Amino acid sequence: MKRGRRETEEERADRRWNELLQEVRVAQTGGQVLLAFLLGAAFAPRFEELTTPEVHLYVLTVVLGAASTGALIGPVTLHRFVTGRRLKPETVDLASILTVVGLFLLLCTVTCAMLLITLLVLQSGTAYWIVLGLFIWFVLCWFAMPIYALWRQKRTRRRRGGGDPLAHPAAPGS
Template sequence: MRDDYQPAPGRHETREQRADRRWAELLQEVRVAQTGVQILLAFLLTVAFTPRFEDLADPDRNIYVVTVLLGAAATGALIAPVSFHRIVFGHRLKPETVVWASRFTLVGLVLLLCTLISALLLILRVVISDQLAVWLVFGALVWFASCWFVPAVWVRRRTHRDR
């Protein structure tokens, strides 16, 4: 048996096999998020060229700029695993690549959440009253966080505590 053999609980795999499995799983997750954020950013970029954009008040233009920057940052973070992998490919760094790609993906998801919330704020401010827009956006934020992050954090803590 090799020195770096550390099987995951319930699995009998080498460090490299585990990294390969985790990499494949991560790629599937990133593909979904990348597609969504790229489509969202594309739509956001076209907004500035619509006739109604000129009618936006300064606060709404500022929200738009923040939204586009958040979308660009999310896109960068969610594409980062690809460039990271390409640069270190062939240097036997798959386990490290998986760790960094996972970090970039989590940051990208948080930035995607911020992009969605900011876009909702902009749209709802244009469509309904500012006060109602803020409450609806806050509700959406709670909903997204409740779906994307809270269950995973709860399961991790509960599992860690049980061990």
């Protein structure tokens, strides 16, 4: 028994685009709020108390936040430039790549921000262990679980004789 949607390539691209936009809205908002906080932190009175390594970590965090914001806004500009040129499936694929890159950069931004904050508050090596635990948690939630879901789907389809879903990105229901 075949499962999945019955949709044309264009319908599938439209659906995937709308889903991607919803996902980007969530990630983009979080990233932009974090970046705004980081940009404002340089004007806080305690900023002058930072050591040189802490200032370097701060600058790295701001750069990562800006890069993340750029990657997460990228799908919008990509769509705007190619709209009306019958490139929706290609646009969705490229926008998906930008989104994953943006999420990875957001992971790096959050990790660096947490490290900076925990180092300032705890003033001990415990900060590194706390941030390492949070980093692992984010990697599990954002990357390992989706990869595991793909692996399970691939394994299930192979057992049922349905082929490799990763080899057919246009497979129904994806």
